[in-house]
Amino acid sequence: MSLQLPDKWIWDSWYVQVNGLTHAFYLHASKALGDPDRRHRHPIVGHAISTDLTTWTVVQDALIVSDSPAFDDGTTWTGSVVQADDGLWWMFYTGTSRAEDTQVQRVGAATSPDLLTWTKVSTNALVEADPSYYEQLDLTLWHDQAWRDPWVFRFPGERTWQMLITARANVGDPRVRGVLGHATSEDLHTWTVQPPLSQPDQGFGQQEVFQFEIVDGVPILLFCCGVAELSPERRAAGELGGIYSLPVDARLERVDFSAAVLFDRTDLYASRLLQDTDGGWVLLGFINIVDGEFVGVLSDPIPVTADPVLGLVHRALPVPQTAHAYASVER
Template sequence: MIAGLLVTCAVLALRAPAATHAATSVPPPCRMVPPSPYRPKEMTMLWHQGSYHLFYMRLNVILPFDSTTRDLGHTTSGDLIAWEEQPVVLDRRPTQWDNMHIWAPSLLVTDSLFYLFYTGVTYQPPAYNQTQRIGIATSKDLYNWTRYPQPIFDCSDAPWTFCNPHTPWGGNFRDPIVIPHPSTTGHWLMYYGAMVDSTTGQMMIGVAESDGDLFEWEDRGPLLNTGEAYTYGRTIESPAFAFVDGTTYLFYTTESGLPINYQTTTNLLGPPSQWTSQRRLEWEVPNTSRLFGCEFYVHDGETLFMAANDFHRSIDLYWVEWGTAPHFAFETPMVTAVKDASEIAGGPRVRVLDGAFGSGRVEFQVEVSHTMTCKLDLFDVSGRHVKRLLDRALPPGSSRVSWNGELDGGAAAAGLYLARLSTPVGSSSARALWTPGR
């Protein structure tokens, strides 16, 4: 393994108050700087077995563009400060469909497997002339990956996109991110950037849906609020989501001088009229105009923002302090200043929110760091399983699960019950006292 760069971060003595308006200054980030001569681009992150795992595009600044971004970097850290480079993953395959470039990784955890979605670029003229398509790989340990032999989604599956694989680049189709469907249990939504018009170069964010099989997807058309009339630009790529107290934040990168922009909504599947007007990251957090290709990661209920910095050739990392939508602020991710060690070392967590919704119910709060399948089970004091409260994928962050006192065999008797959260990356337990009519 290659030793990573030790990055120092300024210490914040106190957490900032919740943001309610744009900040006037921004604290320094932590920076992950890959070994020379590489510059990082789009990235994805996961906390696993005591370490943050960061996967990222690697651009060799010495080589011509056609000869680089041919694998994904993998680096690990226990504290977001000192990073250690691991062997690269997903090298391009000269005789397969992803033989030219490997771009835009995006992680998902479910069913005890890690799924890595990515963009592969095919150069096999005359049939494929630098054609962008979406692929998938799976792993049980984050180090050894098995790729699905064919792309799982491309422009031929989305008739609203420009699709001509014979022409150079053949229509842009890249940067996948997968989240749980907000209203259909067991289904997934995939968002990606795609070209609509080859003459103008207009792109939009597209949507596809899976009924649970992550290798099979159906087109759901473009996200209409990402057209030029709403984003004031033709290039739009690298979608990223944050879910905060019922509000969905959609971030993306454009070709403007302030590349990271975002919109918010309380209805992810709603029409453009239910989305706010586009806002720029720079309006909320000054001095961020050199950032692009952002991503969010939630760990122990805290949101980590990360983005590529083309000036420092780094990935910059901040904790996000969410305010009243659509406002937020950034904080330096210094572990000893922002979070205590026990929080950083934690995994999935369940706790009881006593009385959160009035009488006759117990509310549990489930916190996970990444989209993953979660099971929440109840046991009585003898250890007997009495009820499954949850068995589905949850998005990053905090979710609430309600129990009304019903068990598999009838109504619960008064007493103490144990709730156990099980996920592919760990478990957690909490005790709940049930009183009928509470």
């Protein structure tokens, strides 16, 4: 059974896999809000643990909004978790403030010795959009200042930390300014905002919830986009938005979102790539809209692999042999 809470909606999630356990961190909000669209302004970062990606044990929540004034006294949104060289866990997450009507997004962090109890690093953000490269709040161009969903990782064999961020360029057609935001750090605390790793005008108003992984030998950039943020050309082609994947080079030096491919499970959103107990890759995301209604539960794992042109594709599972088949082999 997937992770579902009878009195709450679940949406974006991120994961840590360590010592045979998968820790899921996820946004959730009470169904007492009535309208599921209100969940975005009332999120809590929850936490659940699983050994098989299907049966989950809910533990104490990880994060809530800070007391004012703070960069995250309005909302705490999607992030990622990494372990520093000294063993301390760092959760990077998106924050917005009440003073700015939650319209300006920034990235902050919390730390934990055990993945259970989290302490926020600062009431100030650690990473903010640099106007030299990235669009600032202008409600005539876009509905917010996009700078969220930090995905933190290292390239193999390197010490520099990389952060991929949902962002928009400060040039180009406002309908398709979505770019791959980028920042780097040597210590996880001090970050340098870099130019974007892609160009605008490549089919997306924004690309959400990035993840970079090498899937069965193929470097893959995973993200999602809603139908309202797609280019007119993609909408005209019949795309309804959802989960996208993009084959890239191993150092993200040639990122062209024009080649991004929509995954066929369009009921899912904000999915993540994980490995199951056998080492195969799977997707987990939240079930979004079904028959016009928001569902808000996490999916069961979907086996996937990667193609250097098609991106993520379904992975066929081995067909169990029957007793008759074994008997035939023995003869």
